[in-house]
């Protein structure tokens with residue numbers, strides 16, 4: 700039963716909002732894609748990818764309308780009313796029922812957002828580039844609800860134990876931030892790495908700081924407990940394996 704292998708959001712959104720990340724377990728792909736790879740763009744056999752997506756679709760309500768993304772590490776967040784072929788963007792937002800917003804990841808941070816009254820949801824793909832250039836800000840400003848009426852779950856991503864970056868990445872975040880106190884907070888998300896001039900970056904911490912600046916208190920942000928690199932049994936990791944599969948991160952409002 701694949702449902703036992705899904706990681707459901709642990710948050711205070713209403714039960715009509717269903718949000719989960721898949722693990723790599725329960726599919727049919729082989730070798731480096733083993734086994735539940737949903738990424739059609741990573742070199743896996745397309746027949747296997749389709750079969751894996753079908754496995755997930757069978758576990759979920761049959762009336763769900765699926766919207767996929769072609770992610771480009773940008774900052775576009777699109778509101779969807781009707782589903783169609785994959786959209787080029789890094790975030791989806793909807794107020795429609797039974798419309799499932801899909802983001803694929805293997806280390807990047809999947810950010811799930813829901814209005815506390817269940818009226819709207821968003822699903823975002825946030826690597827460091829997207830985080831630095833405003834994907835979180837774009838996602839929250841596209842929502843009608845104010846920050847205090849939103850809850851967020853941070854799905855599985857590469858954690859600071861394994862996300863080594865160059866000094867230019869840290870500079871990029873600091874340069875984009877005008878407030879000195881927020882800069883100081885962000886600095887704490889970059890601890891010096893063992894290799895000279897490198898840092899271990901905390902994507903979860905950066906996301907929490909940015910969300911808090913947008914009015915979403917730390918107590919309304921949950922998740923951020925996994926490291927995709929550390930947990931090879933459960934997660935694909937681009938940084939660890941290079942050529943590898945993708946997990947699905949998805950959210951919908953039950954109708």
Ligand SMILES: [Zn+2]
Pocket residue numbers: 858859860861926927928929
């Ligand atoms: Zn790790």
